[in-house]
Amino acid sequence: MIYTVTLNPSVDYVIHIDKITAGVVNRTEKEELYFGGKGINVSLILAELGIESTALGFTAGFTGEAIENYLKTQGIQTDFIRLDNGFSRINVKIKSGEETEINGRGADISENKLNEFFSKIDTLSDGDTLVLSGSVPKSLPDNIYECILKRISNKNMRTFVDAEKNLLIDTLKYKPFLIKPNQAEIEDIFGKKLEKTTDILECAVQLKAMGAVSVLVSRAGDEAVFVDADGESHILRPCTGELKNSVGAGDSMLAGFIAGCQLSNDDYDYAFKLGLSAGSATAFSDGLAKKDDIFKLFNSFYS
Secondary structure (H helix, E strand, O other): EEEEEEEOOOOEEEEEOOOOOOOOOOOOOOOEEEEOOHHHHHHHHHHHHOOOEEEEEEEEHHHHHHHHHHHHHHEEEEOOOOOOOOOOEEEEEEEEEEEEEEEEOOOOOHHHHHHHHHHHHHOOOOOOEEEEEEEOOOOOOOOHHHHHHOOOOOOOOOOEEEEEEEHHOOHHHHHOOOOOOEOOOHHHHHHOOOOOOHHHHHHHHHHHHHOOEEEEEEEOOEEEEEOOOOOOOEEEEOOOOOOOOOOHHHHHHHHHHHHHHHHHHOOOHHHHHHHHHHHHHHOOOOOOOOOOHHHHHHHHHEE
């Protein structure tokens, strides 16, 4: 079973407005509501591609109930820890020429609830896959991903990590099967601007040497970079299309890669192409990508 972890899930309220003017009433042109968080986005794209997963993490209040109910309608199994107080965060995404985001804080997680979560992690078995992605609530330790991987380090499991800087770096000692930084995150890790694809590739190779089994780097409209488990380097040109939405594109890329590994029996070229197709399809959609759109882009690699 594939398990995705979303420690701070959200309800995303997306508003489209021509112009924001401070100090007056502003009226929207269009509104959308999405249920997400990075791990949840991975589960949603996996479901779109016919791959089962179970969503783990924490939910609270009426927004948490809405998140869980929505995932069940999408055929995704859920096993969240329910918090006694607060509510799962609401993120406001304002699309007015440029995208502006106001992200909520989320509910506090007590030590008892964290221990409940760890107990669930301890039940995972050899052969399972665990996906750790996204931000960490302020009430949790900032090395939480490292703590999780330590707990399962004696099991034969595949782990995927999509996180920023130290949250990611601290997991490398446990040799995650794949890490997926984007260009901004890899620049932050190495403390320098990376202008060329070859520079990105060099840093990806260094991250593999530091412990990651493989490294996938998403770069928006630029060439994507992948260093596989065998040490082979792959570079793919970006898919072409109209950019509509950046939210969830990286998560879709990760989900597409995971699905690609399952569907192709670890053909890394296939998985890389399906990952890039899924990420691009989301970027070209108003919300998360649909299966037909993903495979339309995927098939273009072979035309």
